[in-house]
Amino acid sequence: MAAGKEPKKYLVGIYDHEDKVVEAVKKVQKEGVKVEEVYSPHPIHHIDTYIGHPRTRIPIAAFIFGATGTILAITMITFMMKIDWPMIIGGKNPLYPPTMVPVTFEATVLICALGMVATFLITNNMGPGKVEFMFDRRTTDDKYALVVDLDKNTKSVEEIREILIKYGAETTPPPRIVEKP
Amino acid sequence: MAEVHVHYDLNEKYTFTPELKKKLMIGMGVGLVLLILGVILAYAGIGFGHHEAHEAGKAAHEGAKHANTEHHGITPLTRLWANLWLNGVFFTYIAAMGVLFVAIQYVAYAGWSATIRRVAEAFGAFLPFTAIVLLITFFIAGHDLFHWTHHNLYEKGKPTYDPIIAGKAGFFFFPLEAGSFPLFWLFRLVAFIGIWYALYRLLIKNSVAEDYLTDKTDFSFHKRNITIGAIYVVFFGLSESVSAWDWIMSIDTHWYSTMFGWYVFASSWVSALSILTLAVVFLKEKGYLKMVNENHLHDLGKFMFAFSIFWTYIWFGQYMLQAYSNLPEEIEYWVARHDGLEGVYSPMIVMNLVINFLFPFLFLMTRDAKRKEIFLKIAAFGILMGHYLDFFVMVMPGTVKGYGGFFLIEIGTLMLFACAFVYVFATQLAKQGLIAKNHPMMEESLHHSI
Numbered sequence: 087m088a089a090g091k092e093p094k095k096y097l098v099g100i101y102d103h104e105d106k107v108v109e110a111v112k113k114v115q116k117e118g119v120k121v122e123e124v125y126s127p128h129p130i131h132h133i134d135t136y137i138g139h140p141r142t143r144i145p146i147a148a149f150i151f152g153a154t155g156t157i158l159a160i161t162m163i164t165f166m167m168k169i170d171w172p173m174i175i176g177g178k179n180p181l182y183p184p185t186m187v188p189v190t191f192e193a194t195v196l197i198c199a200l201g202m203v204a205t206f207l208i209t210n211n212m213g214p215g216k217v218e219f220m221f222d223r224r225t226t227d228d229k230y231a232l233v234v235d236l237d238k239n240t241k242s243v244e245e246i247r248e249i250l251i252k253y254g255a256e257t258t259p260p261p262r263i264v265e266k267p
Numbered sequence: 268m269a270e271v272h273v274h275y276d277l278n279e280k281y282t283f284t285p286e287l288k289k290k291l292m293i294g295m296g297v298g299l300v301l302l303i304l305g306v307i308l309a310y311a312g313i314g315f316g317h318h319e320a321h322e323a324g325k326a327a328h329e330g331a332k333h334a335n336t337e338h339h340g341i342t343p344l345t346r347l348w349a350n351l352w353l354n355g356v357f358f359t360y361i362a363a364m365g366v367l368f369v370a371i372q373y374v375a376y377a378g379w380s381a382t383i384r385r386v387a388e389a390f391g392a393f394l395p396f397t398a399i400v401l402l403i404t405f406f407i408a409g410h411d412l413f414h415w416t417h418h419n420l421y422e423k424g425k426p427t428y429d430p431i432i433a434g435k436a437g438f439f440f441f442p443l444e445a446g447s448f449p450l451f452w453l454f455r456l457v458a459f460i461g462i463w464y465a466l467y468r469l470l471i472k473n474s475v476a477e478d479y480l481t482d483k484t485d486f487s488f489h490k491r492n493i494t495i496g497a498i499y500v501v502f503f504g505l506s507e508s509v510s511a512w513d514w515i516m517s518i519d520t521h522w523y524s525t526m527f528g529w530y531v532f533a534s535s536w537v538s539a540l541s542i543l544t545l546a547v548v549f550l551k552e553k554g555y556l557k558m559v560n561e562n563h564l565h566d567l568g569k570f571m572f573a574f575s576i577f578w579t580y581i582w583f584g585q586y587m588l589q590a591y592s593n594l595p596e597e598i599e600y601w602v603a604r605h606d607g608l609e610g611v612y613s614p615m616i617v618m619n620l621v622i623n624f625l626f627p628f629l630f631l632m633t634r635d636a637k638r639k640e641i642f643l644k645i646a647a648f649g650i651l652m653g654h655y656l657d658f659f660v661m662v663m664p665g666t667v668k669g670y671g672g673f674f675l676i677e678i679g680t681l682m683l684f685a686c687a688f689v690y691v692f693a694t695q696l697a698k699q700g701l702i703a704k705n706h707p708m709m710e711e712s713l714h715h716s717i
Binding site: 177 | 583586590591592633634716
């Protein structure tokens with residue numbers, strides 16, 4: 087989105103414990119600082135609700151992909167078994183509904199799963215060959231990063247930095263500004 | 268993270284109010300009256316046997332087919348016995364499944380369910396009552412309900428001799444002579460329910476003893492219950508399957524399905540989960556179980572959703588293979604449920620799939636539906652009715668043939684059993700504290716969040 091334009095500026099506070107960063111997210115927001123994102127080496131329960139992220143819409147995508155799979159499978163079976171080459175198996179009607187169920191089920195699950203993975207990769211800008219920008223390399227190891235978008239906050243950098251330190255951010259080095267290209 | 272202390276009254280006790288007692292008594296009375304009225308009306312020809320005219324023509328048509336099977340007159344009383352048997356079996360399973368829920372929570376070291384464990388524990392108290400109903404019904408009406416009880420099926424040389432059923436004789440009559448007294452079968456009935464109940468009493472004993480612990484770090488009762496729970500899970504897993512063959516599959520003696528045990532399990536397990544959900548929601552509405560929040564309800568909702576689909580999977584797995592292969596000894600079961608027997612049961616089998624699969628699948632799919640009490644109440648009630656219908660379709664075609672239906676007898680028996688179940692359930696629930704307050708994982712349950 088911001089490609090070619092000026093890099094966006096973020097303030098990154100580093101924490102050394104899960105509990106500290108969770109507590110900081112809650113407290114910092116109470117002080118009026120808008121938290122952009124938290125990066126951690128492992129998933130943290132409910133961190134999205136503490137940050138205030140809207141709920142994921144991936145279940146809706148899953149339902150739509152699943153329904154697509156169902157319709158695709160039924161169309162495919164109907165074409166194969168009724169239109170292109172009608173076949174009678176076991177004395178049953180070519181479109182005997184119970185026999186359509188296993189294939190329909192599998193197609194539903196397949197399209198649903200593939201679609202969900204694709205949606206997830208696209209919305210998170212991930213995928214083969216993509217290198218995600220990292221605010222701090224240590225968040226893949228043992229540190230937790232609390233990222234504040236400076237454009238979305240009215241407080242000054244110094245004020246935010248002080249608030250972050252007040253709620254447990256590491257002071258050596260203190261929260262620093264990172265430019266995201 | 269700073270410690271968050273949640274304060275709830277863990278000493279709360281459920282009181283079985285006289286008003287509820289009175290209501291349930293009235294419910295049982297009305298059920299009994301409806302049932303008797305239903306039998307009387309049925310003898311008068313109302314709500315019973317309106318297929319007779321067709322049956323006569325059909326009987327002649329199928330005369331050759333039924334040459335070696337006896338035709339017994341199906342009277343309104345037969346239908347009453349069939350209903351007693353159906354409800355007896357249904358509620359036996361529900362009671363045993365409640366105990367299974369508790370046992371699984373122990374074996375799985377589950378913490379989230381600590382606050383609702385007592386509710387599930389109260390299910391098992393109904394087991395002795397249904398056992399008595401099953402035994403009485405069998406001794407009075409075993410011959411009407413179970414084709415295999417007729418001794419002339421096992422006498423070689425007679426026209427009524429049935430080699431297929433005679434081959435299964437040992438399963439019923441061992442060690443006695445085929446066609447005499449079904450000792451092995453009755454032994455299993457008594458032993459299964461007896462052992463389920465005995466293990467249940469042990470679970471309850473330790474569970475209640477845990478409440479009076481002075482040393483909160485003493486987990487000995489909990490550990491003992493983990494062992495008992497493991498025994499219950501293994502024993503129940505095996506015996507439930509056999510009991511399903513005994514009590515339901517043997518009605519259609521010729522027919523067999525290798526999936527029947529799971530199928531009955533799936534049906535009754537999801538029913539028990541629905542009753543558990545309903546019980547928890549109703550208790551919350553009455554002001555109990557304040558610590559049970561939408562996260563616990565979400566888990567119960569997920570259970571109902573998942574096992575409704577599990578049931579569909581099993582049901583379909585059983586149905587498709589038999590319908591597709593179309594083997595005579597297998598398909599007769601499904602013919603009776605489709606267009607056979609004048610199609611009495613064909614709407615029910617469609618309803619069965621709609622209520623038990625499509626309805627919970629679409630209704631409980633979203634996260635919000637599983638977290639709201641009103642949605643859960645509707646879903647649980649629907650699933651419960653659906654699985655009663657499922658058991659109905661399992662039992663009725665084999666016992667009352669084309670004379671089945673849903674009228675006063677059915678409503679009366681169901682009301683009688685349901686009210687009796689709630690009565691026993693509430694009595695058991697009121698006996699001890701509503702919360703297993705010294706559960707080692709109580710804190711986890713109080714902070715449960717998904």
